[in-house]
Amino acid sequence: MTPVIQLENLSVRLGNRDILRGLTGTLSGRTIGLLGPNGAGKSTMINTLLGFYPPISGTAKVLGLDIRTQAKEIRRLVGYMPENDTFIGSMSAVSFVRMMAELSGLPGEAALERAHEALFYVGLGEARYRQVGTYSLGMKQLAKLAQAIVHGPKLVILDEPTNGLDPPARQRMLKLIKEMRDSNQMNLILCSHLLKDVEDTCEEVMILKQGQMVYSANLEDERKLNRRFLELETYGVQNGFVEAAEALGCECAALTGGRVKMVLGTGVEIRDIYKLAAERNLQLRRLSYRRDTLEDIFLKAMEFKGAPQAK
Amino acid sequence: MAVYKRTYKGYEGAQTPEWSRFLILPRYAWESLFKQRFLLIFYVICFFYPIGAGIFLYINANLGMLASLIEAAGKFNGLEIDGKFFYIFHSVQSSLAFILTAFIGPGLVSPDLSNNALPLYFCRPFSRSEYVAGKLGVVAFLLSFITWIPGLLLFLLQWSVGPEGWFAKYSWIAPAIFLSSVMWILLISLLALALSAWVRWKVVAGALLLLVFFLSTGLAAAINAVMRTDKGSWLDITSNSGRIALELFRVREFMDYSEGQGISIEEAWTAQFLALGFCLWLLWKKIRAYEVIK
Numbered sequence: 226m227t228p229v230i231q232l233e234n235l236s237v238r239l240g241n242r243d244i245l246r247g248l249t250g251t252l253s254g255r256t257i258g259l260l261g262p263n264g265a266g267k268s269t270m271i272n273t274l275l276g277f278y279p280p281i282s283g284t285a286k287v288l289g290l291d292i293r294t295q296a297k298e299i300r301r302l303v304g305y306m307p308e309n310d311t312f313i314g315s316m317s318a319v320s321f322v323r324m325m326a327e328l329s330g331l332p333g334e335a336a337l338e339r340a341h342e343a344l345f346y347v348g349l350g351e352a353r354y355r356q357v358g359t360y361s362l363g364m365k366q367l368a369k370l371a372q373a374i375v376h377g378p379k380l381v382i383l384d385e386p387t388n389g390l391d392p393p394a395r396q397r398m399l400k401l402i403k404e405m406r407d408s409n410q411m412n413l414i415l416c417s418h419l420l421k422d423v424e425d426t427c428e429e430v431m432i433l434k435q436g437q438m439v440y441s442a443n444l445e446d447e448r449k450l451n452r453r454f455l456e457l458e459t460y461g462v463q464n465g466f467v468e469a470a471e472a473l474g475c476e477c478a479a480l481t482g483g484r485v486k487m488v489l490g491t492g493v494e495i496r497d498i499y500k501l502a503a504e505r506n507l508q509l510r511r512l513s514y515r516r517d518t519l520e521d522i523f524l525k526a527m528e529f530k531g532a533p534q535a536k
Numbered sequence: 537m538a539v540y541k542r543t544y545k546g547y548e549g550a551q552t553p554e555w556s557r558f559l560i561l562p563r564y565a566w567e568s569l570f571k572q573r574f575l576l577i578f579y580v581i582c583f584f585y586p587i588g589a590g591i592f593l594y595i596n597a598n599l600g601m602l603a604s605l606i607e608a609a610g611k612f613n614g615l616e617i618d619g620k621f622f623y624i625f626h627s628v629q630s631s632l633a634f635i636l637t638a639f640i641g642p643g644l645v646s647p648d649l650s651n652n653a654l655p656l657y658f659c660r661p662f663s664r665s666e667y668v669a670g671k672l673g674v675v676a677f678l679l680s681f682i683t684w685i686p687g688l689l690l691f692l693l694q695w696s697v698g699p700e701g702w703f704a705k706y707s708w709i710a711p712a713i714f715l716s717s718v719m720w721i722l723l724i725s726l727l728a729l730a731l732s733a734w735v736r737w738k739v740v741a742g743a744l745l746l747l748v749f750f751l752s753t754g755l756a757a758a759i760n761a762v763m764r765t766d767k768g769s770w771l772d773i774t775s776n777s778g779r780i781a782l783e784l785f786r787v788r789e790f791m792d793y794s795e796g797q798g799i800s801i802e803e804a805w806t807a808q809f810l811a812l813g814f815c816l817w818l819l820w821k822k823i824r825a826y827e828v829i830k
Contacts, residue, residue: 272825272826275658275659275825277655277658277824277825277826278826297661297663298661300658300659300660300661300662301660301661303659304659305655305656305659307652307655307656307659309652309655310651310652311651311652311653311655311656312651312653312656313647313648313651313653313656314647314651315568315647316564316568320564324560324564325656325660327552327557327560328557328560328657328660328662329660329661329662330551330552330554330557330660330661331547331549331551331552332549332550332551332552335547335549335550339547342545346543346544372656374544376547376660377545377546377547377548404543404544405544408543408544408545410544410545410546411544411546
């Protein structure tokens with residue numbers, strides 16, 4: 226399968242400042258989260274992938290196409306929802322989205338039909354004849370989403386799609402993103418500093434800090450990995466329970482109040498832990514999987530000061 | 537798919553040819569422009585002179601027939617239709633074209649810049665040059681319909697109704713009409729677009745367009761007077777356009793300066809091309825998806 230994004234020592238300088246510094250990595254997930262604090266270079270990376278900014282060194286490939294030599298082909302396959310308030314205020318939503326579809330190469334009639342469909346899909350069906358300039362912020366975000374998907378792109382880049390939205394509008398936007406993901410017809414890149422949004426919708430994340438990639442991993446794999454961490458709460462005398470678990474190959478830490486933190490060893494299953502407890506007549510009152518949240522991962526990445534880390 | 541089925545679906549259908557996509561911008565722009573009643577009325581007025589000139593050419597060529605109907609007409613021997621006639625036509629229509637551009641031009645690029653809409657255009661297979669060509673097309677096509685297209689139609693009318701040998705004698709008028717109009721259209725359109733890109737307020741950009749033409753003349757005259765030279769005329773875009781048109785229509789008697797004064801015709805052409813290049817450069821600096829602030 227062609228990776229969605231391949232970065233090959235990509236560096237970008239704007240003005241006299243290095244914004245992206247030697248990014249290297251491959252992202253193949255259906256939904257990719259691009260994370261980082263403000264000024265980390267997320268939007269610059271997106272703009273570079275779209276060919277808006279030229280790299281000073283290295284290159285990148287989007288869906289297997291080189292950004293230096295095949296920018297136009299890339300734009301044919303990509304839909305982009307910018308971060309800023311970006312629209313043509315004097316046009317009705319249906320004209321605006323239709324024009325964008327036509328600029329992407331759709332014939333007039335198909336563009337009109339798809340403009341209606343896209344606006345209904347994002348939930349602006351009833352307001353589609355209103356001027357975009359009169360829309361609320363949430364509606365403008367939806368109109369931006371409609372223009373990004375109207376031409377049926379293979380990759381949709383969403384730059385801060387939930388910015389400025391109230392909770393119901395945010396939920397609606399996230400629902401749309403999940404629906405698009407689950408339609409299996411497109412890949413998504415979600416650029417956000419809202420970790421919860423990325424965690425809810427993305428399979429893969431890349432974390433940027435000061436123009437460098439400090440973390441890149443498949444969240445699903447990470448979650449699977451995290452299923453090996455257990456937190457137990459026991460009641461009664463442990464009778465060498467911890468030692469027995471260690472003998473099986475687990476790493477354990479006995480805490481106060483009968484609590485035990487455990488990393489399961491290779492080949493050790495949960496049932497083995499239950500068995501050990503039963504043999505010792507030990508009650509297990511609580512057993513939970515300890516997961517690193519995206520926030521944990523993000524905070525760890527932010528503390529990172531060394532070479533780029535990719536998993 | 538019916539619109540009520542709110543599911544996402546991809547698009548695998550036909551695509552329009554890439555070369556034709558710049559025409560999308562004029563289509564949408566005209567749709568919105570002609571909703572303005574004032575502009576529509578003014579555009580209709582722009583056709584009065586060509587229609588009047590057409591009627592005049594017809595009457596002028598058929599005076600004999602009219603003489604039998606109107607006795608007085610017999611005393612009128614008719615006008616020689618030459619470069620002067622078409623030069624006057626060109627001057628009148630160019631003035632109207634300029635006013636029309638002052639109305640339309642400033643509103644073409646500035647709203648896209650004010651609304652940060654440029655990334656939406658350029659994230660598609662649509663380049664900056666296609667954008668400029670499209671926006672230029674909005675003005676250029678409209679102006680063509682009131683300048684060189686009716687001019688050439690009048691030329692053809694005169695050829696068909698005029699005396700024998702007229703075409704052989706005046707065939708150079710057709711390229712003169714076309715060249716002088718196209719140069720003028722390109723100059724005022726690009727200048728309007730450049731100003732619209734740099735000055736984001738439509739009204740100010742429109743006023744500035746008028747000011748540029750007056751200022752360039754004033755500045756050129758000041759440089760010529762202070763430096764005791766003719767080279768200041770390189771900046772006088774109004775005079776240079778006029779000079780080119782006068783030469784093309786071979787009506788040198790209309791020139792308000794004698795031979796040897798001012799810049800040469802070659803220099804006037806060069807100055808006009810430099811002005812066009814400068815406008816394109818101004819547009820190129822501004823028309824980009826995101827501006828890099830240094």
